Amino acid sequence: MAPPLAVEAALPRHLSDGVSVWSGARLADLRSSSPEDYEALREAVDALGAASGVAQELKGPLTTAAKLVEAPGQRLYLLHERGSVAGLVKVGEKHLYYWRRGGGTVELDPVCVLDFYVSAQRAGRGRALFDAMARAERRDAKSLAYDRPSPKMLPFLKRHFGLADYVEQPNNFVIYDSFFGKDGAPPRAVGRAAPGVGRVVGTL
Numbered sequence: 653m654a655p656p657l658a659v660e661a662a663l664p665r666h667l668s669d670g671v672s673v674w675s676g677a678r679l680a681d682l683r684s685s686s687p688e689d690y691e692a693l694r695e696a697v698d699a700l701g702a703a704s705g706v707a708q709e710l711k712g713p714l715t716t717a718a719k720l721v722e723a724p725g726q727r728l729y730l731l732h733e734r735g736s737v738a739g740l741v742k743v744g745e746k747h748l749y750y751w752r753r754g755g756g757t758v759e760l761d762p763v764c765v766l767d768f769y770v771s772a773q774r775a776g777r778g779r780a781l782f783d784a785m786a787r788a789e790r791r792d793a794k795s796l797a798y799d800r801p802s803p804k805m806l807p808f809l810k811r812h813f814g815l816a817d818y819v820e821q822p823n824n825f826v827i828y829d830s831f832f833g834k835d836g837a838p839p840r841a842v843g844r845a846a847p848g849v850g851r852v853v854g855t856l
């Protein structure tokens with residue numbers, strides 16, 4: 653497996669340490685209002701997206717600034733540390749067919765974790781970024797779906813959230829058994845949207 657890349661890209665000067673959230677529309681606004689800041693952020697997002705693709709042994713990046721602009725429903729959370737972007741997690745709703753353990757399918761529209769990467773790993777940054785995202789999305793870990801979770805993601809979810817049991821799906825999404833309530837119903841958003849660890853400095 654390729655070694656993780658250290659990505660220390662410059663940040664737009666107005667973003668302080670914490671977690672920011674971006675939509676394609678907000679990035680496009682920044683491009684119009686402040687091209688220099690947009691360019692710094694684009695470089696950081698593209699570098700981290702590329703590093704994530706390498707770390708997951710994908711053919712190319714799942715996340716670039718241009719891809720986010722083309723996917724209006726998606727949210728990109730960025731972890732900022734000392735003027736650099738140190739991690740990203742991208743989420744969005746997907747319409748999925750889910751094959752039940754006992755047989756039969758059901759259609760679901762979960763919030764899905766689509767890409768997730770931190771440049772310095774196994775030091776708690778992934779957890780901090782994940783928690784900030786989950787609070788802002790008003791979902792806990794079991795109430796999210798995971799697109800093709802990597803060999804690091806599965807232990808991450810087990811270690812921090814005790815998530816282990818799921819039915820393998822032909823579409824490679826993982827939805828844990830505990831996603832479903834006792835009545836078999838999918839989860840609803842819980843709690844009020846709130847900043848997580850650090851501050852959610854951006855708004856959608």
Ligand code: ACO
Nearest residue numbers: 767768769770773774775776777778779801802807808811
């Ligand atoms: N091997 C196995 N488990 C790992 C590894 C690894 N190399 N790295 C992290 N983990 C898991 C373990 O459970 C670990 O706990 P442990 O050290 O006690 O064994 C736990 O994550 C550590 O938690 P954090 O420090 O909060 O995690 P981290 O900051 O490393 O962030 C992340 C987790 C984002 C998965 C990071 O390791 C990473 O960027 N990996 C490369 C890219 C990747 O695989 N992303 C997931 C894509 S899948 C998706 O997006 C749906």
